[in-house]
Amino acid sequence: MSDAHSTHKALLAPVRAAMYDFDLDAVRVALSALCAPDVQFNLAFPFETTVGVDAYVDKVYAPLHGAIPDLERRDHIVMAGPTPEGHNWVGCGGYYTGTFRRPWLDIPATGHVMHMRFHEFYRFEGDKIVEMQALWDLPEVMMQAGAWPMVPSLGREWHVPGPATCDGLVPGPYDATQGVATCQHIIDMLTHMKRHPSQGGPEVMEMERFWHPRMTWYGPSGIGTGRGIQGFRDWHQIPFLNAMPDRGAYVDEITYHFFGDRAYAAVTGWPNMYQTITHGGWLGLPPTDKKVAMRSLDFWRMEGGLIRENWVMVDMLHMYDQIGVDVLARMREFNKARTGFDRDSGRAL
Numbered sequence: 276m277s278d279a280h281s282t283h284k285a286l287l288a289p290v291r292a293a294m295y296d297f298d299l300d301a302v303r304v305a306l307s308a309l310c311a312p313d314v315q316f317n318l319a320f321p322f323e324t325t326v327g328v329d330a331y332v333d334k335v336y337a338p339l340h341g342a343i344p345d346l347e348r349r350d351h352i353v354m355a356g357p358t359p360e361g362h363n364w365v366g367c368g369g370y371y372t373g374t375f376r377r378p379w380l381d382i383p384a385t386g387h388v389m390h391m392r393f394h395e396f397y398r399f400e401g402d403k404i405v406e407m408q409a410l411w412d413l414p415e416v417m418m419q420a421g422a423w424p425m426v427p428s429l430g431r432e433w434h435v436p437g438p439a440t441c442d443g444l445v446p447g448p449y450d451a452t453q454g455v456a457t458c459q460h461i462i463d464m465l466t467h468m469k470r471h472p473s474q475g476g477p478e479v480m481e482m483e484r485f486w487h488p489r490m491t492w493y494g495p496s497g498i499g500t501g502r503g504i505q506g507f508r509d510w511h512q513i514p515f516l517n518a519m520p521d522r523g524a525y526v527d528e529i530t531y532h533f534f535g536d537r538a539y540a541a542v543t544g545w546p547n548m549y550q551t552i553t554h555g556g557w558l559g560l561p562p563t564d565k566k567v568a569m570r571s572l573d574f575w576r577m578e579g580g581l582i583r584e585n586w587v588m589v590d591m592l593h594m595y596d597q598i599g600v601d602v603l604a605r606m607r608e609f610n611k612a613r614t615g616f617d618r619d620s621g622r623a624l
Contacts, residue, residue, distance in 0.1 A: 277447065277448070278447060278448050278449040279449075280355035280356055280365075280449040280536065281355075281446075282402070283363060283365050283397075283399045284353055284355050284365055284445075286402060287309070287367070287404075289305045289309070290302070290305045290306055291348060291350055292305075294347075294348035296347070297345075297346040297348065297373075299332065299336060299337060299340050302332060302336060303328065303329065303332045307328045307329075309404055310328050310405075311403040311405045312327070313327070314326070314406065316407045316409070317406070317407060317408045317545050318407075319409070319410045319590045319592065320593035320596055321603065322334065322335055338379060339371070339379060341377060341379075342375065342376060343371075343373035343375055343376065343379070344373070344374070344376055346371060346372075347373050348369065348370075348371055349369045349372060350367050350368065350444065351368060351437025351443045352366065352369065352443035352444070352445075352574055352586070353366075353367050353443065353445065354443070354537075354574075355445075355449070355536055356458070356534035356535050357534060358532045358533060358534050359533065362398055362532060363400075364396055364397065364398050364399070364534050364543065366394070366395075366396050366397075366534070366539075366541040366574065367393070367394070367395045367396075367397075368392075368393070368395075368437075368443070368574050369393060369437070370391055370392045370393060371390070371391045371411075372388060372390045373389065374386070374387065374388055374389075375387060375389040375419075377623075378616075378623035379416070380603060381603065381606065381607050381610060381621065381623055382413075382416050382422060382606070383420045383610060383613055383616070383623075385419065385420050385421075387419075389419050389420075390415070390419070391415055392412040392435055392496075393409060393588075394409065394410050394572040394573075394574065394586070395407060395408075395409040396409065396532075396543040396572060408544075408545050408572060410495075410570060410572050410588040410590050412495055412496050413592060414496040414497045414592070414602075415432075415495075415496035417606060423497075424602060424605040424608070424609055425497065425595075425605070426558060426559035428496070428497055428498055428499035428510075429509070429510040429511070430498055430499020430500045430501050430511060431499050431500045431502075432496060432499050433500065435493045435500065435586065436493075438576050439576075442538070443576075445536045445537050445539055449536065450536075450537055453535070453537050453538070454534070454535035454537060455535060456535070457536075457540045457575075458533050458535030459535075460485065460540070460577060460580075460582070461533065461535075461540045461542070461575050464486075467480050468480050468482075469522065469523035471516070472522075473520070473521075473522075473523065482504050485581065485582055486504055486507075486581055486582050487579065487581040487582060487583040488503065489502075489503065489583070490502075490504065490581075490583055490585065491503075491584050492506070493584070493585065493586045493587060494510075494589075495589045495591055497591045498558075498591075499511075515557055517557065518552055518553070518554045518556050518562075519554075521550055521551050522548075522550050524549075525566075528549055529546060529548065531543075531547055532544055538578065539576055540574070541572075541574050542571075542572070542573050546568040547569070547570065548568070548571060549566055549567070549569070550566070550569065551565065551566045551567070552564070552565055552567065560598070563598045563599075565597065567594055568593075568597065569589060569590070569593075570589065570593060571587060571588065571589045572588045573585065573586065573588070606621070607620060607621025607622060609621070610622070
């Protein structure tokens with residue numbers, strides 16, 4: 276008899292198949308068969324929360340498919356497991372791709388193939404999805420269209436790869452012992468990470484104890500990728516903590532959902548960070564003295580008892596919105612010089 280987590284991955288397979296050879300009607304049917312009537316879809320800014328399959332498909336997938344008629348979904352991570360609270364999740368990571376034929380969210384079409392990374396987490400109750408938490412890397416699409424309106428990334432911007440071991444579609448049966456051990460390694464690592472800067476210098480994080488010397492940290496577009504512990508610190512952690520040194524001070528206000536599956540672990544939360552931008556140096560932003568909520572959905576892969584790869588998605592546009600920066604509006608200012616866009620509004624004609 277199959278375990279619940281292998282069953283949940285199998286139940287999600289028809290949805291993923293409908294999105295591989297993307298057909299809007301087939302996607303609607305597959306989601307409707309799998310989701311509870313009052314399913315809640317929590318997606319990145321500007322989509323936010325939508326209740327019900329039909330509303331979600333019409334609001335989110337129909338415009339995307341209209342802009343990219345040969346839309347295709349590719350998963351390179353599909354893993355599942357229980358949280359310590361007893362909830363069952365499936366985590367999927369990959370990218371949407373296809374030919375960018377028409378503007379989407381006023382992002383200019385390129386006529387070329389595009390890719391947009393996603394992390395999508397589905398919470399099951401029985402055999403039905405009752406909640407999704409998902410981030411799509413919209414800034415990545417803007418960059419490919421030559422329409423990124425913010426400062427350049429410190430890290431490397433590229434087409435983020437799947438697992439080096441090509442084993443991210445984790446097979447069953449579910450291995451509870453390994454899944455719990457992988458998850459605990461991540462929780463212990465994050466516990467140590469939060470000790471800096473409030474409890475001391477970088478040494479209090481004991482990063483070499485948790486991370487492989489050839490680790491890669493795949494950040495969201497707008498931050499970029501860092502290689503090795505030093506690359507991670509140089510291109511993300513140091514400016515991040517310099518700007519927001521109160522990292523970890525509000526853990527009582529958030530809820531994490533950790534789960535592990537063999538060599539993989541994931542965390543989801545909506546949000547799962549609160550921090551205050553009290554200093555400059557991150558993303559070119561000045562101190563705003565504003566406490567911001569951050570949505571970060573992550574995957575980790577263990578190798579030889581250490582973390583070798585870490586895929587991180589942060590809802591960057593949501594963070595900017597909280598400090599009064601409308602990234603999409605700023606992008607539309609760039610569009611005014613483009614053929615096919617209204618000169619006053621920057622919106623597609």
